[in-house]
Amino acid sequence: MSDMELLLWARGPGLQGAVAVFVAGMALRLIEIYSLGRKRDLSPARPGNGGAGWATIITRSIPHKELLRTTYLTYILGYTFHIGLFVTLLLFAPHIQLFRGVLGFGWPSLPSPVVDAVALVSIAALFGMLAYRLYHPVKRFLTTFGDHAAWLLTMLPLLTGYLAFHHLLLPYTLMLAVHILSVELLLVFMPFTKLVHVATIFISRWYNGDMLGHKGARL
Amino acid sequence: MKEQETLAEHLRRQGISRRSFLKFCVATASLLGLPPGMAPLMAETLGKVRRPSVIWLSFQECTGCTESLTRSHSPTLESLLFDFISLDYHHTLQAASGEAAERAREEAMKANYGKYLVLVDGSVPLGEGGAYSTIAGRTNLEMLEETAKGAAALIAIGTCSSYGGLPYAHPNPTGAVPVSAIVKDKPVVNVPGCPPIPLAITGVVAHYLMFGALPELDEKGRPLSIYGETIHDRCYRRPFYDQGKFAKTFDDRGARAGWCLYELGCKGPTTHNACATTKWNGGTSFPIESGHGCLGCSEPDFWDAGSFYQALSTPLSSLDKAAGVAAGAGVAAGAAIAVHNRAAKRAAKAGHQAVTVNDLEK
Known part of the structure; x- marks a missing residue:
């Protein structure tokens, strides 16, 4: 199989298969999770906490002062990586072209050198997170194979995209194919790993906030 | 042109100055990635070489490659170089026709066995026993195999002979293949392009005439110096x-x-x-x-490789159908799991036994 054939496969049947697994997996997992439900809380809700779920979506998305002081590396690296990933994914011109092709609409892009720099910072942050995870005894203790797999699945698209953009390591056509394939790998495993938080994070935050608010916790 | 005439003599006779010839050598040396100092040496070497025999085979093609070479701009040094080589067989350019044309090819092969160059444009159809393209009642496959036998090297001109090109495109109704799929025991250089750059064609020939060898190739059989960058x-x-x-x-x-x-x-x-x-x-x-x-x-x-007007990063085909079917399958599977989980919950609730103080004291 030539480089071009691999690229064509990645852009054609490969992408179709990956999207199918992603959509089916996400539907299955979300229905599975949310159909489990919780035991009804029969106690009357404490007053003054209406909308606690919605408020928590925002408050938990902002670093907590005390936690920021004690676990600043987790916060800084985590925020840097996530913001960098979103900028790279959503504001790079060729990516927007992909969204335009799939969704039928697009939006303005950032200059490529800016996205390039952001991607590099994201990659550095991901490596930093891995190092911190391996270095910190508690994090190391809590780490499972799934965490490392999630790290690798996230790192590969960023790294291969960076290498493709700079024409490094492999011929561009092959590296572009590898980049698209790495994204497809991410799509395939996303519903079945901790990466499912892409879809569940804000719902979980709302749920936590609503439950705590019901009990009268200060949020 | 006289049989023993050198290129320098021939160009002089055509009214081409040495300066113009040097310019051609500089351009060719540059395209081939040779150091600038090689240009005078190339002029000297090329000036001395004598007519090599070249057989140009045209198979499933559109003549665009020949047009590219002969009509690029007129008169070209590239075309003069082709005047210089002994082009013993070329459908489009030769004056002879019918049996005389085929005889010219056979005689050139016999006289220069093991030394002549074979240039091929067009792909070779293998479907239906090669019946999709025949010349003088013979299939392209037969003619290529026979001509390649005594060749020093083959140069595949254009994307059709290099990689199959348009005839090879899905669903490849004629069973077209490139030259390299058939000729395995001779050096084959691919000079792809639809058509290729004229200087790329003459550059490879000039390289062969000068060094007696073919240029360094990339993994797709193309001269690295011409096709090395995107x-x-x-x-x-x-x-x-x-x-x-x-x-x-x-x-x-x-x-x-x-x-x-x-x-x-x-x-x-x-x-x-x-x-x-x-x-x-x-x-x-x-x-x-x-x-x-x-x-x-x-x-x-x-x-x-998808539409010419579709960006490289976009999907080749619509994802709607795949996503729709997958969503349906996912929802159905999720619902089945949900029913199973709820049944398990109900069973657990029904089977629940209250623990009394007496149980704990046992």
Whole structure:
């Protein structure tokens, strides 16, 4: 199989298969999770906490002062990586072209050198997170194979995209194919790993906030 | 042309000055990635060589490759170089026809056995016993195998003979294959392009005449010096790609300002060729300079690589159907799991036994 054939496969049947697994997996997992439900809380809700779920979506998305002081590396690296990933994914011109092709609409892009720099910072942050995870005894203790797999699945698209953009390591056509394939790998495993938080994070935050608010916790 | 005439003598007779010939050598040396100091040496060596026999076989092709060479701009030193070689067989250019034409090929093969060059344009059809393309009642496959036997080397001119090209495109009704799929025991150089740059064709011939060997090739059998870099790498619009400035249509403000054509389907990033540096029509321009994206014509399978007007990063086919079916399957599977989980919960609740103080004291 030539480089071009691999690229064509990645852009054609490969992408179709990956999207199918992603959509089916996400539907299955979300229905599975949310159909489990919780035991009804029969106690009357404490007053003054209406909308606690919605408020928590925002408050938990902002670093907590005390936690920021004690676990600043987790916060800084985590925020840097996530913001960098979103900028790279959503504001790079060729990516927007992909969204335009799939969704039928697009939006303005950032200059490529800016996205390039952001991607590099994201990659550095991901490596930093891995190092911190391996270095910190508690994090190391809590780490499972799934965490490392999630790290690798996230790192590969960023790294291969960076290498493709700079024409490094492999011929561009092959590296572009590898980049698209790495994204497809991410799509395939996303519903079945901790990466499912892409879809569940804000719902979980709302749920936590609503439950705590019901009990009268200060949020 | 006299049989024993050298290239220098021939060019002089044609009224081509030594300065012009040196210019050609400098351009060729540069395209082949040779150091500038090699140009005079090339002029000297080429000036002394005597007519090599060349047999040009045209199979499933459109004659565009020959047109590229002979009509690029007139008169060309490239075409004069081809005047110089002993072009003993070429359908389009030769005066002879019928049996006389075939006899010319057979005689050239006999007289120069083991030394002649074979240039091929067009792919070779293998379907239906090769009946899709025949010359003098013989299939292209037969003619290629017979002619390649006594050749010193073969040069596949154009994408059809290099990689199959248009006839090879899905569903490949004629069973077309490139030259390299048939000739395994002789050196084969691919000079792809639809058509190839004229200087790329003559450059490979000049290299062979000068060094008696073929140039260094990439993994797709192309001369590395000509096809070593992508169009995108050398494109004058590259700064706009880097800045994220893209033409959205062929007549918008961006297109008029010469912005990058990536979003309009330019295949420059995946296409290896020298168009952006050597250019066409006597150095006038190349497709991107004329406002159209690169089609990727010097790459294998370029006809099947999606629409010419579809950006490289976009899916080749619609994802709607796959996503729709998958969503249905996912919802059904999720619902089945939900029913199972609820049944398990109900069973657990029904089977629940209260623990009394007496139980704990046991």
